[in-house]
Amino acid sequence: MPSEDAAPPLDVDQILADPGVRIVVCCGAGGVGKTTTAAALALRAAERHGRRTVVLTIDPARRLAQSLGLTELDNTPRQVKGIDVEASGGELHAMMLDMKRTFDDVVLQHTDPTKAAEIFANPFYQAMSSTFAGTQEYMAMEKLGQLHARGDWDLIVVDTPPSRSALDFLDAPARLSRFLDGRMLRLLLAPARSGGRSMFSLVTASFGMFSKVVQKVLGAQLLTDLSGFVAALDSMFGGFRQRAEQTYRILQARETAFLLVAAPEPDAVREAAYFAGRLRDERMPLAGLVLNRVHEPAAELGAAESLAAAERLAGVGGHEGTVEVLRAHAALAQQADREQRVAARFTEAFPAVPAVSVTAQPADVHDVDGLRTIGEAISRR
Amino acid sequence: MAASEQPAESAGRWRGRLHVVTGKGGTGKTSVAAALALGLAAGGRRTLLVEVEGRQGIAQLFDTDPLPYEERHLTDAPGGGEVRALAVDAEEALLEYLDMFYKLGAAGRALRKLGAIDFATTIAPGLRDVLLTGKVKEATTRSVGSRRAYDAVVLDAPPTGRIGRFLNVTAETARLAKVGPIKTQSEGVSALLRSPMTSVHVVTLLEEMPVQETLDAVADLSQLGFPVGRVIVNGVRPPVPAGRAVTAAELKRGLAAAGLPTDARTVAGLAGEARDQRVRRELEDSLRGDLVELGLPLTELPLLPDGVDRAGLATLADALVRAD
Secondary structure, eight states: OOHHHHSSSSSSHHHHHHHHOOOEEESSSSSSSSSHHHHHHHHHHHTTOOEEEEESSSSSOHHHHHHHTTTTTOOOEOOOOOOOOOOOOEEEEEEEOOHHHHHHHHHHHHHHHHHHHHHHHHHHHHHHHHHHHHHHHHHHHHHHHHEEEEESSSSSEEOOOOSTTHHHHHHHHHHHHHTTTTTHHHHHHHHHHTTTTTTTTTOOHHHHHHHHHHHHHOOOOHHHHHHHHHHHHHTHHHHHHHHHHHHHHHHHSTTEEEEEEEESSSSHHHHHHHHHHHHHHTOOOEEEEEEEOOOOOSSSHHHHHHHHHHHHHHHHHOOHHHHHHHHHHHHHHHHHHHHHHHHHHHHHHHHTTTTEEOOSSSSSSOSSSHHHHHHHTTTTT | OOOOGHHHHHHHHSSEEEEEEEETTTSOOOHHHHHHHHHHTTTOOOOEEEEOOSHHHHHHHHHHHHOOSSOEEEEEETEEEEEEEEOOHHHHHHHHHHHHHHHHTTHHHHHHTHHHHHHHHHHHHHHHHHHHHHHHHEEEEEEEEEEEEEEEEEOOOOOOOHHHHHHHHHHHHHHTTTHHHHHHHHHHHHHHHHTTEEEEEEOSSSHHHHHHHHHHHHHHHHHTTEEEEEEEEEEEEOOOOOOOOOHHHHHHHHHHHTTTOOOOOHHHHEEEEEEEHHHHHHHHHHHHHHTTOOOOOOOOEETTOSOHHHHHHHHHHHHHOOOO
């Protein structure tokens, strides 16, 4: 494996077996097999290393979810049955994130039922809890914080949302708390706090103009809804920020291991490199890179050599079957070469980050056996 | 390729003026959108390639500086055409919009400093989308003199998981703005997006998840009343001749005839590769069958062994606008 010579090999089993590691976060671009990787690691932690494990998935493929017994989105971990934990004594629990419900729970926790009902009825809350760019990321963090606080598990494996950018996962909590704590909200709140009816009576001229424009553009009803939303949320500000900061600190702690997941494609590798840089800047513990869907020829025969032989044989005739096999091998070898060049961009930028390649499976994974196979491949056993 | 023949051909195939390109993350929708903008510009036409997610995917693809919120020359197309590019930013779009209607001038900048713009687009995500699609609508319908500014506009849209909500601006804004220009604006956008002028294309790979998301997105979009155009299958490998699997003995004889090593490891390795490939192809065929059942026109784009560089884009552009 020339591509791995540059990077130290990633020993996933060591991470999964380490009692000091309590959180594994899988992050990376969309479409690189993040969810499958998270599920495979969690299964391995339970079966091989006897850990009481929970895997938090964000948006699993239907059949993968079914294989974990996740038939409904109920926002609580369910034990996965039918796995091989007799020898190890581990357990596997799995859950799918319900973003809106998690948000609702946060609200309920921070306020009394009457006020909560008021918040739930507000159109801004409805929009924000279901569509705010970053809500899913924030709620994934919130759920992680909750699972961690419960202390019921030895190991929490987290899949991250298929964000526009993987960075949203790190940025969303800060953004949301900045937003909830921001100047705009304080301006909007000032009149509500002082009990005034006109919410803009106390603010600056340019803000007065802003409110006029907003009224014109969006209609006056919107302002009423907005001020209601903001006033109702006021009591929760502190709680929101505190929790986001808490989770952020957990992510920086030694008990957490970040695994970057990528496929040997330029976009995915660029995203992984970007994320590795961010983790370094934020002083978050990056354990390594899992490079999925790598093509690896089984026969040691160069692409050019194979192709030349295929042409030669085709000229001779009588070996059509072999010609096809050689052509296919040449294509595979070419693809493998290209993938290595792409992957090298990461290792050149982050030579100290351990990496492991996982060979592409001929078919997608949607049962526990498939996850087990992936787990073996990731740990190179 | 005779560039002069292209406009007529492609016009028949790529009906409409606004092409919305979506697809699951990782399927190459940005490359496909860029290739389509390039293909539709061939033969002296002018197209606009738009991105709305702030990813700067177009700049990365064309290896240029980050795109500003401004229509810029991106590249020439064969036969004298031109592709221009624009990265729409919701904040800028809101300022432009406010300026257009309220002549805000410097006050607009003051609002931005105050965080008002960020606030407005954050608190009301539907507002963000209506601003983004509103800008796309403006470019699509803009005229310069008696001529359309662009023969076609290609939008590198959000991925399949978000596309329905992104396009369904009226429903999203109706919850928040019950009257006023934003409501009017969203109704105008909605009318364009549901008209024959628009076509939503879904990019996929022959893999289970992307195909499943394609099927879901097509159902979702159709139900919401958006005209679905084509399904574009990206990264298709050349077909292998159907035939029975080669035996180890045959393979060994063939390798010997070619003067290649015939050790057990090589033979078993090659046979194993052939077997995996067969499994993969059968799965791909069955997935292709699922896509065909949608009853939509299907375009297949070849896997580019060297990745999507400038030459690769030209290959894809050619494959897109060529007749079936």
